[in-house]
Amino acid sequence: MxxxxxxxxxxxxxxxxxxxxxxxxxxxxxxxxxxxxxxxxxxxxxxxxxxLDHRDAEDTFVRERSHEPWSAFDHMVHVARRNMGRRRLVALYMTMIGEAVAPEHPAHAWMVRHYADVLDTLRDQLRADQQRGTVREDAPVEAIARSMVSLMDGLQVQWLLDESVDMAAVLAESVAAMKRTWGTELV
Amino acid sequence: MxxxxxxxxxxxxxxxxxxxxxxxxxxxxxxxxxxxxxxxxxxxxxxxxxxLDHRDAEDTFVRERSHEPWSAFDHMVHVARRNMGRRRLVALYMTMIGEAVAPEHPAHAWMVRHYADVLDTLRDQLRADQQRGTVREDAPVEAIARSMVSLMDGLQVQWLLDESVDMAAVLAESVAAMKRTWGTELV
DNA sequence: GTCTATAGAACGATAGAC
DNA sequence: GTCTATCGTTCTATAGAC
The missing domain is CATH 1.10.10.60 (Homeodomain-like)
Known part of the structure; x- marks a missing residue:
């Protein structure tokens, strides 16, 4: 079958x-x-x-549109929590990332697209929040988006090595710090 | 030869x-x-x-003792900047991490030791700073240390995909946010 | 210290029977 | 849809000459 x-x-x-x-x-x-x-x-x-198609279908981080400030960031915390019950999916993701950084790897194009999608979603959210006044105008959009993706990826590695690591809690802590640093009182 | x-x-x-x-x-x-x-x-x-021995010899993140607050964190920013001129070293590190998450991989023990060393260094720094009063008592030491390692790892992946990413700048931004959030006025 | 030669197994892929 | 059979290649490792 x-x-x-x-x-x-x-x-x-x-x-x-x-x-x-x-x-x-x-x-x-x-x-x-x-x-x-x-x-x-x-x-x-x-x-x-x-x-890879099957993985993408199971991965729920789709471009979603919400008017809640920081909703894309909160959503990543939610994904992290759900991933703590899906070791196979996390392990597949990390092994693919490790191999596919090589430009000749058959999954390289998939990896490039994946990062472009996630980064775009986070950048769009931040820029929309800036226009709504819930994120400071001087917030470094690019750095914040890339930091969020780095945290998500890196925590999965550490969790694979030690499942007692609470990915969602660590991520939530960082998101809270981002909100404190770059959010406005409007939130 | x-x-x-x-x-x-x-x-x-x-x-x-x-x-x-x-x-x-x-x-x-x-x-x-x-x-x-x-x-x-x-x-x-x-x-x-x-x-792996050769890699460890070239990697300068040794346990260093400094009495400057956050010096281990500032040092990681410095390492990130230097890594931006060492693609081979970064690529070797990431491909090894991706493969060695599997417990049966011949480099798995090396990987476990590597993460234990780096995390211990950051935790020790934070606890020492807490005792000196330059880091708040209620700072979540474990989460901060794991976040820092995640940022370092994740940024290397993104930099390998796009070398125009300024790893050191993004990392410095996050370290500055950590200092603002968890540092005391004593700094 | 480098070579030729070779063992013995595993690899991805294909052809064709049922 | 699954099989047997097999092709040609590549793999790690070893033995022994120079």
Whole structure:
């Protein structure tokens, strides 16, 4: 079954990375032969594409429009909390990021798009808040957005090493500090 | 020459990761045969060990003792600035982190030790500053230390994707915010 | 210290039967 | 949709000559 093969691939790539995972391993974990796997995914690259599509579908950080100040930032805290119950998804994300920084990696384009999307969402939120007067005019939009993404990414690494780390709490602390520093009294 | 082989290995692992790099590739890049390489590094694992040792030697974030408030944090900003001229070192670090989150990875123990060292240094600094009265007693030491490490790591990913990102400036901005939020007037 | 030669296994991918 | 069979390649590692 295609579904079982996809799940097996996600599990293995999350644990070992894409380069270290072989088609034979995926096939064995799915309970079929390598050729049976090849029927659904004619190449290793095609399998990776399906894995990334599945990941994006499960990742809820979509561009959402809200008029609440800092709502995109609060939403990331919420995502962090939910991720603390989804180790497989977090591990898959981090192994992909680590491999796909290389420009030649088959997932590099996916990674570039992912960062562009998240950064754009945060930048848009900050600029909209500035126009509404809930974020100070002199707030460094670019630095704040990039810091938020860095915190999100870095905390996932530390949480994978030690699940007692409360990603959401640490992130919420930083978001609160951002609000204190760059928010206006209008909030 | 052992030196040339080590340099080739660092270059290739930085670009492709450990799993995707073969001994034959390293040997070719070093201008020797795979067997010539095997003389210096009898196994791929031994080569990885040498690469990690070399990385640690080049990484200057040693436990340093200073009585300046926040000096460990200011030092990380300095390291970030210096890293902006060392793409190979940054790329090697990120690919290793991505792979070594897996507990079975040969570099996992190295990664665990690395994070323990950096986090301990930052925690010690914050606690010492609290005792000296330059950091507020109610400052969340653990969250601040983990946030700092996350910022450092995450910014390196973003910088690898787009070298126009000023890691040091973004990090300095966050450190300044931390000082405003948790520092006392004694600073 | 570097080489040739080679072992033995795993790799991705394809062809064709059922 | 899954299989057997197999191609050609690449992999890590070892043995032994120079």
């Amino acid at each position: 295609r579904e079982a093969a996809l799940r097996a691939a996600i599990e293995l790539i999350a644990q070992q990375g894409y380069a270290a995972t072989s088609m034979a391993q995926v096939a064995a974990a799915a309970g079929i032969s390598p050729s049976g796997l090849a029927h659904h995914f004619p190449s290793k690259n095609a399998l990776l594409g399906a894995v | 052992r030196e040339a082989a080590l340099r080739a290995a660092i270059e290739l692992i930085a670009q492709q990761g450990y799993a995707a790099t073969s001994m034959a590739q390293v040997a070719a890049a070093a201008g020797i045969s795979p067997s010539g390489l095997a003389h210096h590094f009898p196994s791929k694992n031994a080569l990885l060990g040498a690469v």
